[in-house]
Each structure stands twice: as C-alpha cells, then as structure tokens.
Amino acid sequence: MSDRVISVDRTWSFRRFILQWEWMLVLIFIAVNIVGSSLSPYYLNGGTFLTAPMGFLDVAFLVLPMTFVMILGSIDISVGSTAALSAVVMAVSFHAGLPMWLAVIVCLAVATACGLLNGILMVAFKELSSVIITLATMIIYRGIAYIILRDQASGEFPKWYSGVGWGYVAGIPIITLAFVVCAIIFGLVLHATSFGRKVYGMGNNLTASRYSGIRTDSVVVIVFTVTGLMAGITALFLTSRMGSTRPNVALGYELTAIAMTVLGGVSTAGGKGRIIGPVLAVFIIGFLNYGLGLVNIPSQVLLIITGLLLVLSVLVLNIRFSRGHQHSAPTASAPAAARKTPNG
Amino acid sequence: MKNFIAKLAMITMIVAFALPGALFASGSSEKATAAKPAASGAKYAIVFKNTGNPYGDKEMGGFKNGIEEQGFTAILRAPDQPTAEAQIQIIQQLIAQKVASICIVANDYDALQPILQQAMNAGIKVLSLDSPVNPASRLTTINQADPAKIGSTLVQAAYDLAGGSGEFAILSATSQAANQNLWIDYMKKDLKDPKYANLKLVKIAYGDDIRDKSVSEAQGLLQSFPNLKVIVAPTTVGIAAAGKVLTDKGLAGKVLLTGLGLPSEMATYIENGVCPYMFLWNPLDVGYLGAYAATALVSGKITGAVGDKFPAGHLGEYTVTKAADGGTEVLLGPPFKFDKSNIEQWKTVY
Numbered sequence: 001m002s003d004r005v006i007s008v009d010r011t012w013s014f015r016r017f018i019l020q021w022e023w024m025l026v027l028i029f030i031a032v033n034i035v036g037s038s039l040s041p042y043y044l045n046g047g048t049f050l051t052a053p054m055g056f057l058d059v060a061f062l063v064l065p066m067t068f069v070m071i072l073g074s075i076d077i078s079v080g081s082t083a084a085l086s087a088v089v090m091a092v093s094f095h096a097g098l099p100m101w102l103a104v105i106v107c108l109a110v111a112t113a114c115g116l117l118n119g120i121l122m123v124a125f126k127e128l129s130s131v132i133i134t135l136a137t138m139i140i141y142r143g144i145a146y147i148i149l150r151d152q153a154s155g156e157f158p159k160w161y162s163g164v165g166w167g168y169v170a171g172i173p174i175i176t177l178a179f180v181v182c183a184i185i186f187g188l189v190l191h192a193t194s195f196g197r198k199v200y201g202m203g204n205n206l207t208a209s210r211y212s213g214i215r216t217d218s219v220v221v222i223v224f225t226v227t228g229l230m231a232g233i234t235a236l237f238l239t240s241r242m243g244s245t246r247p248n249v250a251l252g253y254e255l256t257a258i259a260m261t262v263l264g265g266v267s268t269a270g271g272k273g274r275i276i277g278p279v280l281a282v283f284i285i286g287f288l289n290y291g292l293g294l295v296n297i298p299s300q301v302l303l304i305i306t307g308l309l310l311v312l313s314v315l316v317l318n319i320r321f322s323r324g325h326q327h328s329a330p331t332a333s334a335p336a337a338a339r340k341t342p343n344g
Numbered sequence: 345m346k347n348f349i350a351k352l353a354m355i356t357m358i359v360a361f362a363l364p365g366a367l368f369a370s371g372s373s374e375k376a377t378a379a380k381p382a383a384s385g386a387k388y389a390i391v392f393k394n395t396g397n398p399y400g401d402k403e404m405g406g407f408k409n410g411i412e413e414q415g416f417t418a419i420l421r422a423p424d425q426p427t428a429e430a431q432i433q434i435i436q437q438l439i440a441q442k443v444a445s446i447c448i449v450a451n452d453y454d455a456l457q458p459i460l461q462q463a464m465n466a467g468i469k470v471l472s473l474d475s476p477v478n479p480a481s482r483l484t485t486i487n488q489a490d491p492a493k494i495g496s497t498l499v500q501a502a503y504d505l506a507g508g509s510g511e512f513a514i515l516s517a518t519s520q521a522a523n524q525n526l527w528i529d530y531m532k533k534d535l536k537d538p539k540y541a542n543l544k545l546v547k548i549a550y551g552d553d554i555r556d557k558s559v560s561e562a563q564g565l566l567q568s569f570p571n572l573k574v575i576v577a578p579t580t581v582g583i584a585a586a587g588k589v590l591t592d593k594g595l596a597g598k599v600l601l602t603g604l605g606l607p608s609e610m611a612t613y614i615e616n617g618v619c620p621y622m623f624l625w626n627p628l629d630v631g632y633l634g635a636y637a638a639t640a641l642v643s644g645k646i647t648g649a650v651g652d653k654f655p656a657g658h659l660g661e662y663t664v665t666k667a668a669d670g671g672t673e674v675l676l677g678p679p680f681k682f683d684k685s686n687i688e689q690w691k692t693v694y
Binding site: 040042043047048051052054055151152153155156162166238241242243244246248249251252289290293294296298299300303 | 395419420421422423424425427428429430432433434436437440441442452454455457458519520550
C-alpha cells in the first residue's frame with residue numbers, strides 16, 4: 001500500500017510520443033500522396049493542393065463540431081438534414097424577397113435553431129441515447145425541407161454568391177481559408193480552454209463531472225448548437241458551389257463526417273481524441289478520393305476503399321498497443337484506474 | 345499478443361497503401377504513356393448521370409466504340425449517386441487529367457455551369473449528351489430526338505391507351521433532369537389542345553432513376569389514384585419499375601403502361617400485355633454520335649455553331665441545328681415504337 005503512486009502526468013517517453021495515432025495519420029497522409037502521384041502524373045501540382053480540397057471541404061466543416069460531440073460520447077446524425085433544411089429555407093426566403101445577405105443570416109439562424117433543438121432534447125430526455133434523438137431530428141428536418149420545396153430545385157442566386165464557394169483570396173480558395181480559421185478556433189477551444197477540459201471530463205466520466213460541479217446540461221446544449229451552426233455554414237458553401245439547392249442535398253454527409261472523425265482517432269466511446277486527428281483525416285480521405293479519381297477508378301471501388309480504411313483504423317485504435325497500459329496491478333484495479341489518464 | 349496484432353495491423357495499413365501504388369504504377373505504365381497529350385492517345389471523357397443504369401451503360405458503350413474506332417482513348421465515369429455535386433467532383437478530376445473533351449449527361453441543367461466553364465477555360469471542349477446543360481456551359485448538345493415530338497408522341501399514346509378519356513400519371517427520373525423535364529413540358533403544352541380535354545394528368549412522380557424509389561413511387565401512384573388508367577414513364581428505370589409493379593399486382597389490362605424503355609428490359613412486360621407499346625431510340629447510337637461530335641470539336645472541324653457539318657462514322661453526316669433553349673444541338677432522329685410485333689428482334693440488341 002505504501003508504494004501506491006497516483007500521478008496524473010506520465011513521464012514523457014519518445015516511444016509513446018511517436019506511436020500516437022496522429023503520427024500514424026501523418027504517415028498515412030504521406031502514403032496517400034505517394035500513391036496518388038505514382039498513379040497519375042497529374043497529381044503533383046499546386047492546383048491539386050489548392051483546388052482539389054474545394055471538393056471535399058464542405059463536409060469538413062461538420063467534422064470539427066463532430067469531434068466535440070464524439071468526445072462527449074454522443075453522436076449527431078442529423079447534420080446532413082440540418083444543412084438541407086437551412087439551405088432550402090435560405091433559397092425560399094431569398095425568392096420571397098429578402099436580400100441575399102439576410103437570407104444567409106436566416107440560413108445560419110435556422111441551422112443554429114436545429115442544433116439548439118437537438119441539444120434541448122438531449123438534456124430533456126437523458127434516458128434516450130443521442131443516436132435515437134438525432135435520428136428522429138434527422139428525419140424531421142429533412143421532412144420539413146421536403147414539405148417546403150417538394151421535389152423541386154431552387155436556385156438563381158446573385159452572381160456574387162457563387163464567389164463564396166468558388167472564389168479565391170490572395171490565391172487561396174475562400175473555403176480553404178474558412179476551414180483553416182474554423183479548425184484553429186475549434187482546436188483552441190478544445191485544448192486551451194476550460195470548456196474543452198469540461199468536454200473531455202464529461203466524455204470520460206459523466207457522473208463524476210456532474211458531481212464535480214460542471215454544468216453538464218449547458219455543455220451539451222452548447223456543443224449541439226454549435227454543431228447546428230456549422231451545418232449551416234456547410235449549407236452556405238454547398239449551395240454556393242452548386243448554384244441551386246434541393247431538399248435532398250447533403251445526403252450522407254453525416255456518415256462521411258463521422259467516418260472522418262473516427263479515422264482521426266476520436267473514440268466513439270468518448271473522452272479520447274484531438275482536433276488535429278480529424279483534420280488530417282479530412283485531407284486523407286479527400287486526397288485519396290481525388291487521387292484515385294484521377295485514374296478513373298469507379299466510385300463504388302472508392303467507397304470500398306474508404307470503408308476498409310475505417311475498419312483498419314478502428315481496429316488499431318481499439319487495441320491498446322502501448323506496453324504501459326498492460327501493467328495492471330495483480331490485485332486491486334484502483335491503481336490501474338488511477339494510472340489511466342485522459343488522452344490529450 | 346494484442347500488442348503484436350495491433351503493431352501488425354498498423355504496418356499492414358501502411359504497406360497496404362504502398363503496395364497497390366507500386367502495382368498500379370507498373371501495371372498501368374501503358375496508361376501513363378497514353379497520358380501524353382499526343383493526338384493518338386488523346387483522352388475523351390463521358391460522364392453519365394449515375395452508375396447501375398443499363399441505359400447509361402449502353403450510351404457509354406456506344407461512346408466508347410465511337411472514340412476507339414477513331415483511335416483515341418475513352419474514359420467512362422459515372423457517380424454512384426445521381427447528384428450534381430458528385431458530377432462536379434468527377435469533372436474536377438477530369439480537368440486535372442487534361443482530357444481533350446468532356447461529354448456530360450447532366451444531373452442538373454444549371455448546377456454544373458461553374459465547373460464546366462472552368463473546363464472550357466482550360467481548353468477542354470464541352471458538349472452535353474441526352475440530358476443537356478444550359479447553353480452557357482456547353483458548345484453544343486446531342487439530342488436523341490426532337491423533344492417536341494417525344495412529348496406529343498407520349499401524350500398521343502396516353503390518350504389512345506386511356507381510350508380517349510381518363511386519368512394518367514407520369515413517373516419521371518430526378519426532378520432536375522433536363523431531358524425528362526423538357527419532354528414533360530412539351531406534354532403539358534400538348535395537353536392544352538381541346539382534343540385532349542378529357543385526358544387528365546393527375547401527378548408527376550419522381551423515381552430519381554433509382555430502382556427502389558421508382559418502385560415505391562409507382563406503388564404510391566396506384567394507391568393514391570384508384571381510377572388511374574395509364575402510367576407514362578419517360579425513363580427506362582421508371583418504366584421497368586412500373587412494369588414490375590403492375591405485373592406483380594396483376595393489373596395488366598386495367599392500368600396500362602407506356603413511355604421510354606429499353607427493349608431488353610421491357611420485353612417481358614410487352615409480351616404479357618402490361619405495356620402494349622413504348623418508344624425509344626438507340627442509346628448506342630446516341631453515345632456513338634456524341635463520340636464523333638466530340639472528336640470533330642477537338643479537331644476544329646466544327647465549333648458548335650448552327651450549320652456545322654461533321655461525319656459520324658456509320659451513322660452518316662450530321663448538321664448542327666438551333667436548339668429550343670437558345671444554344672445549338674445535333675438531332676439523332678425520330679423516336680422508334682416497340683410493340684409485340686418487333687420486340688423479339690430488338691430485345692437482344694439493346
């Protein structure tokens with residue numbers, strides 16, 4: 001009993017540092033680029049790294065809040081429907097006479113409201129899991145979008161609006177700039193503020209967090225509301241790039257966002273993960289699709305490859321491979337539990 | 345042991361990326377040489393609406409024949425979802441590959457304009473096929489038949505099958521498909537004629553050219569409109585789905601079916617009486633004509649302006665004419681009627 005040491009900080013070990021999942025992602029990213037450039041001579045040029053991301057970055061805005069949601073231990077599968085509903089409302093309000101900038105604000109407001117509703121439902125019905133609640137809202141929001149616009153498309157936005165999705169600022173696409181700014185903000189909040197620590201705490205042990213005085217309900221509502229807002233931003237960029245919108249846009253975006261987040265090392269059980277992982281995963285999956293598309297590999301094969309990549313990554317993540325973890329005390333489990341610290 | 349498995353899985357992942365790369369690079373070295381922009385290895389791309397569409401496979405097959413007949417390389421692409429966003433990504437990849445020409449069968453009339461204009465600015469000749477894009481996004485379009493004729497033929501067929509009066513419904517593809525919408529507009533125009541005063545169009549349902557959705561939309565039509573006499577499906581996926589639904593429900597003779605269908609898919613339903621007759625053209629020829637138009641545009645033989653003439657292999661010579669939407673088009677020919685008398689000979693062709 002006298003040699004029981006409870007320490008929160010582990011001594012820094014190079015082996016553990018280099019075996020982090022995020023370094024694996026960097027290696028995979030380099031491997032993807034090597035594969036891409038060996039497959040096609042058109043891969044390695046400045047255009048690839050600047051313009052190709054425009055194709056997959058609209059889902060990426062969903063990955064950032066999804067990281068928060070999954071670290072909390074929840075999931076949000078209604079983001080695609082929220083994006084569709086806010087895009088549809090924006091189109092309809094623009095055609096009803098509102099000036100475009102006001103329609104954009106309406107889009108973001110509707111999206112935030114959808115996220116807020118998700119959050120309120122989460123704290124009001126704690127017995128229900130987040131999958132059930134967001135499944136319900138996913139169906140409801142897209143249903144409302146269909147009621148508003150039926151099966152039609154709505155478009156013809158002002159010319160400047162397509163510059164939002166396609167435009168450049170100092171040679172860098174606006175959408176890339178926006179994503180980098182959002183990633184930095186989310187990263188700072190997650191890793192450098194007390195709000196971020198609360199999210200990690202709740203993900204690791206909800207009951208302990210509540211009894212420690214953390215206002216768990218507020219945290220949940222805030223996280224889901226921000227998710228809604230980011231879905232609205234996704235809707236903005238998506239509608240701008242397409243020039244029109246329909247009730248069935250952003251179908252499947254929630255699954256792509258979750259796939260990128262899980263590949264980034266965020267555990268679905270909660271409490272684990274860092275912002276840099278999903279950001280790297282976004283570029284991995286995006287460049288993989290782009291590179292393979294450059295040699296005209298059929299889209300179904302791309303789906304299989306992405307799926308395999310996910311399965312392998314979850315396999316590796318869930319098998320603890322650091323020797324330190326295997327050293328559990330022979331009898332009491334308490335020392336082992338004390339040695340387990342939140343990652344990040 | 346778990347330790348070992350995890351490390352092994354990690355190494356497998358990384359190797360799994362390097363190996364296919366090496367294999368591909370060595371195995372497709374011929375592709376790499378063909379990638380040089382020499383005239384003999386020039387690449388012509390066609391982008392269809394979605395995968396898993398037999399009509400699309402035939403069109404792309406015809407295009408491939410036409411391109412390879414002339415000694416070039418054909419690239420056939422289609423997204424797995426019938427959306428414009430997926431086609432935008434494919435076109436982006438084709439621009440990066442510096443193809444000579446893109447032949448697009450569009451999922452949306454306007455949504456592809458920004459990316460297609462980027463393609464044209466990059467020196468790629470853009471033409472649409474079957475389902476057009478707006479005139480600002482293309483040099484010309486290949487139209488399989490005069491859309492006004494398709495519309496009036498289908499309305500006449502609905503009128504005849506309904507016995508002069510009654511309710512009929514349309515089961516279309518996606519709500520933005522330019523080709524279907526154009527034909528439906530002409531049908532609606534024709535319906536205003538006093539001759540069709542007793543023929544009522546009750547609903548236009550959208551099956552999105554996806555089999556499952558088309559089946560449920562067809563079932564929905566039968567349930568919502570018990571007095572329905574005719575279903576008109578101007579899409580091969582829709583008509584095949586409606587044919588199956590009507591056959592399974594035993595409604596042959598009570599609710600009649602017509603529209604545009606592939607003879608190979610519709611042979612059963614024409615023979616069992618569910619669909620007395622239907623129309624189409626040869627999608628192989630549409631793709632083939634597109635291939636020759638594409639090479640003519642790239643070689644500078646035509647510019648897509650009204651009056652340009654170009655040879656189209658075994659189809660003969662074609663002229664570019666003015667299109668109804670303000671751009672130009674090339675018409676393949678009149679629609680062809682399939683019924684019990686000729687379905688036998690055509691069902692093996694396409």
